[in-house]
Amino acid sequence: MPREDHAGCFHASRTMNGRTEVQRAWRVTAGTRHVASVIARRLGGEVYEVGNSLNDEWEVLTESSAVEILVNDISGNGITFTLPGEVEVGEFSFSSEMWNPVEISRIPVGSPESVRCGMALKAVEFTTRTGLTFLYILPSIEILTSGV
Template structure:
């Protein structure tokens, strides 16, 4: 029997046929209990998914600590730290692969200057790039931060 997931994490949202990057994680699920628990853990309010079945929570969290369950080229499976018994979540980082979004950090700096956080984190990271015309643009990219060996 295949294991069912508690929900899915998303770093984007479809608006009027266009995909937009989010600054915080969006979680979708078919289970009202899971939606309510995610909202308590990560902030946000459960609401119906527009044009589809299920519920979504646009969280207040741009970073979540995770316990990795499995990684493949296109899918990341994990449980949320602090969510005892809630189950496994999936994140498909399309158009990137899991390998492309994975970064390692030193044991003493996973969460910023002076940080000592060595737990895996799933982050939505703003990245500033300069275009060929000289303008600056900010892209929001999902990143899986793993502690270095």
């Protein structure tokens, strides 16, 4: 959910025609065109004005399923982070109930410094015995360095 104190939110899905559509690349919503333009420059994609969400009026359907981040905080199923080299743009957030609890628990909390991580959307596909194919898009996070 967008928050006024964040520059934007990363999403793994979107709603189209009343149905949830999973994304293979990050969708980012932002409160300003400037922030959306920074995301488009870093992750590829086009900036769109949406104007239909609570606080975020701009959206980027990126071309990237992975992003390098500096984790600032972990709260429940959500994280807040900044982008390396773009800290002045502000904090972003991402929340998911699909996190691997082991991955998220490895990130040191309470550190006075940010932790550099790679955050990605990973496609997991399987076929049932009856021939139905299912695709899940799961968020993944990996510590790259600590104490940046």
